[in-house]
Amino acid sequence: MLLAIEDLHLSVPSPGGTRQILRGVTLDVSEGETVGLVGESGSGKSTTARAALRLVPERASLSGAVSVCGHDLVAGDPAVVRKVRSELAAMIFQEPRAVLNPVRRIGDSATERLVRVHDVPKAEARRRVAELFDEVGLADTGRLLRAYPHQLSGGMLQRVVIAAALSTGPRLLLADEATSALDVTTQAEVLALLRRLQRERETGVLFITHDLQLAAAYCDRVYVMRDGAVVEHQKASTIFVNPADPYTKALAEAVPRLPEREQNTMEASA
Template sequence: MLLSIRDLGLTVPLPHGPRRILRGVSLDVEAGETVGLVGESGSGKSTTARAVLQLVPEGAHTTGSISVGGVDVSPDDPAGVRAIRTEHAAMIFQDPRSSLNPVRRIGDSATERLVHVHGIARAEATRRLLDLMAEVGLREPDQLLRKYPHQLSGGMLQRVSIAAALSTNPRLLLADEATSALDVTTQAEVLALLRRLRRERGLAVLFITHDLLLAGACCDRVYVMREGSIVDEQPGKTVFVDPANPYTRALADATPRLPEREHGHA
C-alpha cells in the first residue's frame, strides 16, 4: 500500500479553545490507483491531504498513523517528514498561482526545490523541468521558463505545477482541487494528463474534490467525508449513479442536471 492512513485525528488550537478537525480518518491508495476524497467545503478533505505532508497549523495535535511507501509520517520525526516531502510525495494545489512566486520567472520558481533541497545543479534542474514540461503537453517550454506567472493561462500554469511536482519523481501525487479553478475544456485536458501520467509512471493519486460526479468519472474508488470523518467508500463507477450511503445520495441529488426533453420537442 503506497499511502495508508489509519484512525487519523487532528485538533487545532483556536482563541476560543481547541477544535477537532479530523476524526478517525482511515483510507488507502495503492500504486497505479486514483482514489477520490469528496466532501463539502470544510469537511476536512484538504486537511487530510495536507496532513500527509505535515502541512498542518502550528500547535496542531495529531493522532493515528500515516505512512507513505512504508515510511511513517510523524511530527516527531522531522527527517522522515522531509524525506516524504522531497522524495516520496508531491502536492498539486487548486490555484497554481499560489504555488509559483508572482515576481519570479517560472523557471526559477519551478526548479527551486530541485536546486535548494535536492542539491541538483541549476542547469540539470532546468533540463529536467524542460523535459517534463514537454511531457505534460506544453509547447516551447524553453520560452515559458522565461515568463512570469501572470503571462500564462490557468491551464498552462497548472501544467507547469504538475511538471514541477513530477520533477522529484514522487510515487504519490496529492491533487488538492487541482482542476476546480479551470474551465471545463482545460479541466478535461488536465484530468486526461493525470490519468496518462498515473498509467505510465505507476503513480498513486489522491484526488480531492467537492464534485462527486467528477470523482466518480475519474477515480477507481471514492471516499466521502463529512464533518471530519469518512462516511462512505464506494467504487468510482457506482458512487454517483447508485450511492448506497444516505449522505452520498444527498450529494448526488444536489448535483445540477440538465432537464430531460419531452418527446416531440426539438
C-alpha cells in the same frame, strides 16, 4: 501501500477550547491507483491530504497513524518529514497562480525543488523541467522558462505546477482540487495528462474534489468525507448506483439537471 491513514484525529486550539477538524479518518492509496476524496468545503479533505505531508498547523494535535511508503508522519521526525516531502509525495495545489512565486520566473520556480532541495545543478534541472514541460504539452519551453506567472494562462500554469511536481519523481501525488480553477476543456486535458503520466510511472493519486460526478468518473475508488470523518467508501463505479450513506445519496441527487425542453413550459414563458 503508498499512503495509509488510520483513525486520524486532528484538533487545533481555538478561543472556545479545541476545534476538532478530523475525527478518525481512515483511507489508503496503492500504487497506480486513483482514489477520490470528495466532500464539501470544510469537510476536512484538504487537511487529510496535507497531513500526508505533515503540513499541519503548528499548534495542532495529531493522533492516529499516517504513513507514506511505510514512513510514519505522526511522530513528526524532521528527517522523515523531509524525505517524504522531497522524494516520496508531491502536492498539486488548487490555485496554480497562487502557488507559483509571482516575482520569480517560471524556470526559477519550477526548478526550485530540484536545485534547492536535491542539489541538482541548475542547467541539468532546467533541462529536466524543459523535458517535462514538453511532456505535459507545453510548447516553446525556452520562452516559458523565462516568463513570469502573470504572463501565462491558468491552464498553462497548472501544467507548469504538475510538471514541477513530477520533476522529483514522487510515488504519491496529492491533487488538491488540482483542476477546479480551470475551464472545462482545460480540465479535461489536464486530467487526461495526469492519467497518462500516472500510468507510465505507476504513481498513486489521491484526487481531492468537491465534485462527486468527476470523482466517480475519474477515480478507481471514492471516499466521501463530512465533518472531518469518512462517511462512505465505495468503488467509483457503484457510488451513484447505490450510495450507502444518506449524505452521499443527497450529494448524488444534488446534481443539477437541465429541465427537459417541453412544449408547455415554452408556452408558459411566452
